[in-house]
Amino acid sequence: MTHFRPNTHTVAEEPQDPFDQAMSLPQNPIVQPMLEVNTGVVPTHTQLSYEILPAIDYPPSQNSTADSPEIRFVTHDGGELPLPWALDSRGDQLVDARISAPLPEDVAAKLNLRLHYPGCSEAYTRQIMSRRSTAAGEPISMKELAKKIAREMGAYITRERNRGCPMMFKGRPVELDDLLLWRLRRVSSGSWTADFKIARFDFPLTM
Structure with a gap:
């Protein structure tokens, strides 16, 4: 498995998207009951236990080689990036948030996310969009890449809920607020997928 190290090219912030201005994230309805049985302190993502959210991958015959690249999303506290953070200014908590994402040179201006x-x-x-509209066509920043992935995951969760078949994990609905963005990895020559971690509410808080 090849791990790409971010380069040192800093990119300017992209204009504020009207989607981001209008988006309002609901409070997680599962957290409140937890507060009643703990200390009354609202837990942060660093006080919760997380595990990998299972995903359906491409069949082995379509997978790229074992040397497929992946991009990790690591915050300054050493953890993964909460999806609500990716959608607002807290995306700056990413290590190298304003540095161009380390995408391979063969990735086009648009990346196919599955x-x-x-x-x-x-x-x-x-x-x-994975590259900027400049003469050099450099990749977008890590912060912008994380925002786009979080936005699509939110749309996916909403789509399944509207179809009457909400995404579930261990008997409870998957909510955007419960997820951390772990990594983006290539699963075929033309497609990438994102892997997430989800909060485990069966564990006591670490206070």
Whole structure:
């Protein structure tokens, strides 16, 4: 497995998207009952235990080689990036947030993102902009890449809920607030998928 190290090219911030201005994230309805049985302190993502959210991958015959690249999303506290953070100014908590994402040179201006999770009828596939509209065509920043992935995961969760088949994990609905962005990895020559971690509410808080 090849791990790409971010380069040192700093990119300017992209204009504020009207989607981001209008988006309002609901509070996680599962957290409140937890507060009643703990200390009354609202838990942060560093006080919760997380595990990998299972995903349906491409069949082995379509996978790229074992040397497929992946990009990790690591915050300054050493953990993964909470998806609500990716959608607002807290995306700056990413290490190298304003540095160009380390995408391979053969990745075009648009990256094909494929998300597919157990219980969902079909995969969610979208093309997202991965390079800037400049003469050099450098990759977008790590912060902007994380924002685009979080936005699509939110749309995927909403799509399944609207179809009457919400994404579930261990008997409870998957909510954007419960997820951390772990990594983006290549699963075929033309497609990438994102892997997430989800909060485990069966564990006591670490206070």
